[in-house]
Amino acid sequence: MWSVLTFVTLLATGLAAPLNKRASRTSPPSGCLSVGSGFTYSTIQAAVNKLSKTSTSSQCIWINQGTYKEQVSLEGFKGPLVLYGYTSDTSSYTGNKVTITHNLSQASGATNDGSATLRVEVGNVKVYNINVVNSYGKGSQAVAVSAQGDKTGFYGVSFKGFQDTLLADNGAQVYAKCYIEGATDFIFGQKAAAWFDRSDIRVVAGGFYITANGRDSSSNPSYYVINKSTVAAASGQSVTAGSYYLGRPWRNYSRVVFQNSNLSNVINAAGWKSWSDSDPRTDHVSYGEYGNTGAGASGTRASFSKKLGSAVSISTVLGSGYTSWVDTSYLS
Incomplete structure (x- = not known):
């Protein structure tokens, strides 16, 4: 049987680590802005717009389960930024419950980057357990995620599109268990x-x-x-x-x-x-x-x-x- 000290030690370790295999993230981590039904912001972009553009400290947004029909742009931040999606299993994309979807394409007059459902225009960004979709389909370039920043990581993220789904364009980037x-x-x-x-x-x-x-x-x-x-x-x-x-x-x-x-x-x-x-x-x-x-x-x-x-x-x-x-x- 575990001692109280062992339990407390394991709990502290889990809170400090970004990932515990099969761990859940069904409520906002401490200090994060929260998005979705029952929480502070109704759209992801609204929460993004409330983040500080001058702070060099890490900032984060947690997104409640649901489908968000919007284009999200991350621009102009000076410090690290983390986006967390609701999930009962952080270890891969299979348990994701958050989807961001949009259907802009080059046929609509957008650039590749401009068509992206999620535009990551800055570095030092981590994205966890979110599904990102460009639903345009056949006929034109239509990006789900445009990754333009250095030291950018996507973990347990799902990217769906048809032509030009993922624009991995600038800087050092990692895509793990996606x-x-x-x-x-x-x-x-x-x-x-x-x-x-x-x-x-x-x-x-x-x-x-x-x-x-x-x-x-x-x-x-x-x-x-x-x-x-x-x-x-x-x-x-x-x-x-x-x-x-x-x-x-x-x-x-x-x-x-x-x-x-x-x-x-x-x-x-x-x-x-x-x-x-x-x-x-x-x-x-x-x-x-x-x-x-x-x-x-x-x-x-x-x-x-x-x-x-x-x-x-x-x-x-x-x-x-x-x-x-x-x-x-x-x-x-």
């Missing part, structure tokens, strides 16, 4: 160094490409590494075997690695694709694979891709100081 769904170029961006860990990447019918990294020079730090993740058809979707590619180069120094991941038969035997037949953009790409399994991990890969001799380390992508800002309790 769900990412789309059809065309749905993990894309130009300058971000992004580490995807233990995440479920799901494709829908009607698309062809998972990543479209836009690294445009040898000095550009952009690097996408998908580590210990899964790639398969989304639930309920009939996706033709071999119809998807791991990536194509938005710019000709594109750099992406899939490693130690399970790739289903939706992945084409060539693995990777040129931008187009008339404009291949493959002369300086760095596309690699290591230790992947599943039906989609085999085949004669594209000549401009490589089989790596070892896995890429997280410090190679995010830098040696990543533990100072990444919630490592979510990492594999």
Whole structure:
């Protein structure tokens, strides 16, 4: 039987840590603004607008369960910011009860960033257990999340869209135990160094490409590494075997690695694709694979891709100081 001292010690440890596996977060953490039915703010943006733009101290918002039909923009903050979604299980996205949804697209005159349901325009942001959806569907670029800030982390977050779901665009970023769904170029961006860990990447019918990294020079730090993740058809979707590619180069120094991941038969035997037949953009790409399994991990890969001799380390992508800002309790 546990002693009172042991119980108190464990409780204190749990309160100090960002994540206890399968722990719940069904009420606002101390000091957080609260959003939703029965709480202070009715919309997420209203709570965001009440945060200090001058403070360098950490600020946080907790969101009660429900669906929020709005566009949320995080801009101009000088200190760290955390968004928490209501959940009975913080350890992954599967227990998420908060959804932010919007349906803006480039066809409406918006930029990629401007179309995003959640626009993260600053660094030092952590997002936990929230579903983010751009419901526009086929026909135009329509972003769920635009991540523009350095030292940004998404933990147990679900991203859903069709074309251009996740704009991982600037700075060092981490996506851990997340769900990412789309059809065309749905993990894309130009300058971000992004580490995807233990995440479920799901494709829908009607698309062809998972990543479209836009690294445009040898000095550009952009690097996408998908580590210990899964790639398969989304639930309920009939996706033709071999119809998807791991990536194509938005710019000709594109750099992406899939490693130690399970790739289903939706992945084409060539693995990777040129931008187009008339404009291949493959002369300086760095596309690699290591230790992947599943039906989609085999085949004669594209000549401009490589089989790596070892896995890429997280410090190679995010830098040696990543533990100072990444919630490592979510990492594999």
